[in-house]
Amino acid sequence: MGCGAAILRPTAALLLCSVWFVFLLLLLPSVTAVWLSLPAAGTKCVSEEIQPNIVVLADYAVISEDHAHGIPTISVKVTSPYGNTLYHTENVTVGQFAFTTTEAGNYLACFWKDSGDKVVGASVSLDWKIGIAAKDWDSVARKEKIEGVELELRKLEAATQAIHENLLYLKAREAEMREVSERTNARVAWFSIMSLGVCIVVSALQLWHLKQFFQKKKLI
Structure with a gap:
């Protein structure tokens, strides 16, 4: 029985389709919840490998570990695999960024505390949604x-x-990596052949030089 049986038996079809939907969602790395502890000085980043034409939606919020000094402010920067800035903001405690990927590769989201903030401990909660989850x-x-x-x-x-x-x-990606591997193997094989040829030529030159040397010394 498939999803097309929904007209005759809607309850059973809905249950079956829901099970399949959950199973498919488990196969997709579509939601990533991350908790980052920011140092007093420095940057914490999280990356995700995403293919092109995928919608990305992320919510972040700062949680202070020092309640006596309030919530610190942070700066956020999101870059594409080729280094293009997709999102950049400063002096915030909560926010959201969204974009549609145009390049395949690792997308990087970096967080750091603003220099003027004196609060020592701070954490960032990041809810990163990709594809159908967004x-x-x-x-x-x-x-x-x-x-x-x-x-x-x-x-x-x-x-x-x-x-x-x-x-x-x-x-x-697998075909690309296989092609790269084959090209690398071919180059290594040619390098090995060239190295062997050079060794043979050098050995022949050494023998010729030794023969000339011994002949001059009248040893042979």
Whole structure:
């Protein structure tokens, strides 16, 4: 029985689709909750490898460990794999950043305390959502006037598409890494052959030089 049986047996179909949806979500690294302890001086960063055309939404908040001096302010900077700044702000205690990836690779979010803040201990709670986890399904349901089984099927379709795209991305990365490995092996093989050739030529030159030397000395 599949999801298409929702018209005849909606309760069983909804349960089955929900189980499949949860299973698919477990296969996707879509939500990352991180707790960062910021040093008095220095930067703490968190990175995530993301493929292109993926929506990223993150909420962060500062929690002070020294309640006597209040909540410290921090600076936040998010950069793409090629070093482009996607988000940068200073003197904040809470905030949110969102963007759609255009490059494949590690996206870096860095946090550090502002220099004028005297509070020693501080932590940052970061809720990092990627892909379908960052999508506002309540807004989608209100806009398209869908609910129940239809909404669950829409979520299931989005999860399936995300997994398919992720598998294609991993396949492309594997092919790229295999190509790099093959090129490296070919270069190592040519280098080995050249090294062997150089050794043979040097050995022949040494023998010729020794022969000339001994002939001049009339030893042979």
